[in-house]
Amino acid sequence: MLYENPNIRKIAVLTSGGDAPGMNAAIRAVVRATNFYGKESIAVYRGYDGLIEGDFETLTARSVSNIIQRGGTILKTARCKGFFHAEGRAKAAENLRAHDIDALIVIGGDGTFRGATALYEEHGICVAGIPGTIDNDLAGTDYTIGYDTACNTVITAIDAIRDTASSHHRLFFIEVMGRDAGFIALRAAIAGGVEAVLIPEHMITTDELIKKLETGAKNKKSSSLVIVAEGGKSGNAMEIAQKVDEQFSYYDTKVTVLGHVQRGGTPSCLDREIAGRMGVGAVEAILSSKTGVMVGIINNEIAITSFAEVVKTKKSISLEMFRINEILAV
Numbered sequence: 488m489l490y491e492n493p494n495i496r497k498i499a500v501l502t503s504g505g506d507a508p509g510m511n512a513a514i515r516a517v518v519r520a521t522n523f524y525g526k527e528s529i530a531v532y533r534g535y536d537g538l539i540e541g542d543f544e545t546l547t548a549r550s551v552s553n554i555i556q557r558g559g560t561i562l563k564t565a566r567c568k569g570f571f572h573a574e575g576r577a578k579a580a581e582n583l584r585a586h587d588i589d590a591l592i593v594i595g596g597d598g599t600f601r602g603a604t605a606l607y608e609e610h611g612i613c614v615a616g617i618p619g620t621i622d623n624d625l626a627g628t629d630y631t632i633g634y635d636t637a638c639n640t641v642i643t644a645i646d647a648i649r650d651t652a653s654s655h656h657r658l659f660f661i662e663v664m665g666r667d668a669g670f671i672a673l674r675a676a677i678a679g680g681v682e683a684v685l686i687p688e689h690m691i692t693t694d695e696l697i698k699k700l701e702t703g704a705k706n707k708k709s710s711s712l713v714i715v716a717e718g719g720k721s722g723n724a725m726e727i728a729q730k731v732d733e734q735f736s737y738y739d740t741k742v743t744v745l746g747h748v749q750r751g752g753t754p755s756c757l758d759r760e761i762a763g764r765m766g767v768g769a770v771e772a773i774l775s776s777k778t779g780v781m782v783g784i785i786n787n788e789i790a791i792t793s794f795a796e797v798v799k800t801k802k803s804i805s806l807e808m809f810r811i812n813e814i815l816a817v
């Protein structure tokens with residue numbers, strides 16, 4: 488397939504929302520693919536804030552050397568309030584036109600894509616998106632950039648906590664990120680070998696949890712680990728730990744909240760690989776006149792899904808994974 492579109496000469500790229508490991512690899516891929524196809528690449532700094540303020544810079548293939556292995560985003564990011572207002576979006580579109588920018592690639596989560604949709608629907612700006620969030624809560628892709636690295640960070644922490652938990656005969660509640668989705672929690676539960684996992688999509692009651700822990704105690708477990716996904720209706724790890732501790736005293740109970748440590752660090756091989764593929768895919772989507780679409784990967788193939796579809800669809804979590812963890816935690 489030929490990717491020649493004379494109407495597109497300059498392609499801008501930005502990162503928006505929470506940063507995620509692998510975003511730099513995606514920026515590199517976008518810039519290099521843009522250059523490969525003979526187009527000019529423009530950086531937009533600080534997400535939509537930078538778009539409204541015209542914080543732009545030309546990037547070359549060399550500008551993105553030595554960033555593939557770095558966490559965070561060299562373009563900086565922001566959760567931009569100004570983009571919720573029509574005037575902010577109008578200013579952004581005006582800045583893009585003033586700089587002769589023909590297309591924009593946004594790297595981020597659903598909020599980022601909502602902003603991009605408005606830009607395209609209200610101002611006819613050609614936009615494509617790349618899923619970048621540790622939460623993996625986006626339809627239209629099996630993996631979002633950053634999710635794999637975050638899961639690896641979580642299991643490294645679980646391994647360390649298990650050492651101290653089993654030395655002290657303790658029960659640990661480990662709270663992980665994910666906003667209101669349990670993808671990090673569930674994958675890390677299986678990979679980390681924990682006794683129980685509480686996710687917003689499938690909560691269990693305190694009584695059910697205690698029953699599980701009692702079974703573990705009967706089976707002579709020297710410690711127990713429970714992963715709690717933030718955003719669950721039953722509360723956070725601290726509240727749940729308190730409730731359990733009041734009724735179950737077999738172990739000494741502790742809580743660890745992993746927090747923003749999950750957002751940083753060297754991106755994993757998987758995150759770098761998908762970032763590279765999605766980055767090239769996004770440039771090729773733009774050059775084949777697609778707009779208002781996210782470039783994801785489904786069943787190891789590039790998959791193009793409209794922003795409208797991505798933002799309206801709730802990605803389903805595999806409850807089969809939940810069942811597997813029950814079996815493994817015996």
Ligand code: F6P
Nearest residue numbers: 505596620621622664665666750
């Ligand atoms: O969306 C990514 C994420 O890390 C969520 O898991 C978390 O709920 C949120 O961002 C935290 O946002 P902030 O860094 O703005 O506190």
